[in-house]
Amino acid sequence: MAESADNEYIARRELPAPMLSRKKISVWSVLKNCIGKDLSKITMPVELNEPLSFLQRICEYMEYANVLTYAAHQDNPVDRMKYVAAFAVSALASNLDRLGKPFNPILGETYELQRENYRIVCEQVSHHPPISAFHAESNDFNFYGSINPKIKFSGKNVEIRPTGVVTVEFPKWNETYTWSNVNCCVHNIIVGKLWIEQYGTIEITNHATGHVATLTFKSSGLSDKDLYRVEGFVKDENQQKLLFLYGKWTKFLKCCSMEDYEEHLQQEKKIEEEKHCNSTHNAAQGKMFSKLNSFKLDSFRSLSLQEDKEFTPNETNDGLPRSDSDISLNLPNSILLWRCKPRPANSSEYYHFTNFALQLNVMESNMKPPDTLCPTDARLRPDILCLEQGDLDGASREKARLEKQQRDYRKQEKNSDELGPRWFKKAYNPYTKSEAWIYNGNYWDRNYKNVNAIF
Numbered sequence: 001m002a003e004s005a006d007n008e009y010i011a012r013r014e015l016p017a018p019m020l021s022r023k024k025i026s027v028w029s030v031l032k033n034c035i036g037k038d039l040s041k042i043t044m045p046v047e048l049n050e051p052l053s054f055l056q057r058i059c060e061y062m063e064y065a066n067v068l069t070y071a072a073h074q075d076n077p078v079d080r081m082k083y084v085a086a087f088a089v090s091a092l093a094s095n096l097d098r099l100g101k102p103f104n105p106i107l108g109e110t111y112e113l114q115r116e117n118y119r120i121v122c123e124q125v126s127h128h129p130p131i132s133a134f135h136a137e138s139n140d141f142n143f144y145g146s147i148n149p150k151i152k153f154s155g156k157n158v159e160i161r162p163t164g165v166v167t168v169e170f171p172k173w174n175e176t177y178t179w180s181n182v183n184c185c186v187h188n189i190i191v192g193k194l195w196i197e198q199y200g201t202i203e204i205t206n207h208a209t210g211h212v213a214t215l216t217f218k219s220s221g222l223s224d225k226d227l228y229r230v231e232g233f234v235k236d237e238n239q240q241k242l243l244f245l246y247g248k249w250t251k252f253l254k255c256c257s258m259e260d261y262e263e264h265l266q267q268e269k270k271i272e273e274e275k276h277c278n279s280t281h282n283a284a285q286g287k288m289f290s291k292l293n294s295f296k297l298d299s300f301r302s303l304s305l306q307e308d309k310e311f312t313p314n315e316t317n318d319g320l321p322r323s324d325s326d327i328s329l330n331l332p333n334s335i336l337l338w339r340c341k342p343r344p345a346n347s348s349e350y351y352h353f354t355n356f357a358l359q360l361n362v363m364e365s366n367m368k369p370p371d372t373l374c375p376t377d378a379r380l381r382p383d384i385l386c387l388e389q390g391d392l393d394g395a396s397r398e399k400a401r402l403e404k405q406q407r408d409y410r411k412q413e414k415n416s417d418e419l420g421p422r423w424f425k426k427a428y429n430p431y432t433k434s435e436a437w438i439y440n441g442n443y444w445d446r447n448y449k450n451v452n453a454i455f
């Protein structure tokens, strides 16, 4: 497993104030008028936010950057691919239980993060539609892309499609990998407890060798066994399967050979068949039993109806996932590619942040705008800082002020051609034949003299 060289940066173990209870405000009351609408355009009460900007949220992809470094250090493309796949899964682990809405970045807002082995810069390059671009670099890799989250309220759930392509480059190997992220769903907006699920398929392509990794994030719709599960294969350029990948995006990713996988399938089939045999036997016995007791049936109808509920596949009465099962997550001769770090013990009081997320608003001692921190950095956003301190009124006042400022600014800008992002430019991605935002390479020169404060 890629565990080496991971000196986690920890400047604090909690936020200045715990999150405030959301009891006073129901998500349903906010969303009921937004059925079918694009939620990125809707102003929501700050009670539903978490004290981070979406740009910071994107940086959470980097929590397990060491897995990417490890991938770059592998000598053959299949090994590199399996760790790139592990990185793609690891990047989504922090989404578990994160039910607060990050703040929409202001146009021109930036966020930077420097850690031991890499640095990343993000910029909000478009406001309508909201597009956030990022570029991370290290000695071993470049990782960049843009995300345009499409958020829709279906009437029951909030559905999120994070459209956009992400790219990994390993200069040493002359390799480029691309993929798009899976969808996300927040369940139980009307009643019950909110919870988050990610589902869909990621297809990672190594454009130099033709290797592909597919990773299917299963929806727990049919069986609670599938809850949070991820499964897939590494294939060669002829679509020949080489490795089986499996795990949970909340816990770990492992891999094993196709032989061990096939063997495991056979075993499972056997067990299933035996189970089936036993259950038909039981059913026959059951029939006899119910005949004998048929006179009792009517009086017990209400009871049996209640029992029927037990057969709803994946949800308990309040629509929560029933169990987080570990069945067949242990195939013989597997290799652990990535394991999720535990959250801090007090995480649930702090928006379910990971340790990594807890550090994102920290103003490090060497960050002094405008010389050593860009004046547009999200760490300087007053609304986010107010929320972090538990000051809801301040947060909502500042958020409203920034949103108004943004609208006024847009009206003015219509007449001038000064518009446009500062650190990224629009380009064409030849691999995916789609629009891309490419970093211009200048951010870390720290020449911010002409950058106006925007907060």
Ligand SMILES: CC(C)CCC[C@@H](C)[C@H]1CC[C@H]2[C@@H]3CC=C4C[C@@H](O)CC[C@]4(C)[C@H]3CC[C@]12C
Pocket: 027, 048, 057, 092, 095, 098, 099, 100, 101, 102, 147, 149, 151, 158, 160, 162, 181, 182, 184, 186, 194
């Ligand atoms: C009012 C409440 C219930 C709405 C809360 C919506 C929250 C949970 C939504 C809004 C925007 C969403 C994010 C939008 C884009 C991405 C990038 C993707 O690669 C991983 C998921 C992630 C990070 C989403 C996670 C869930 C998210 C944070």
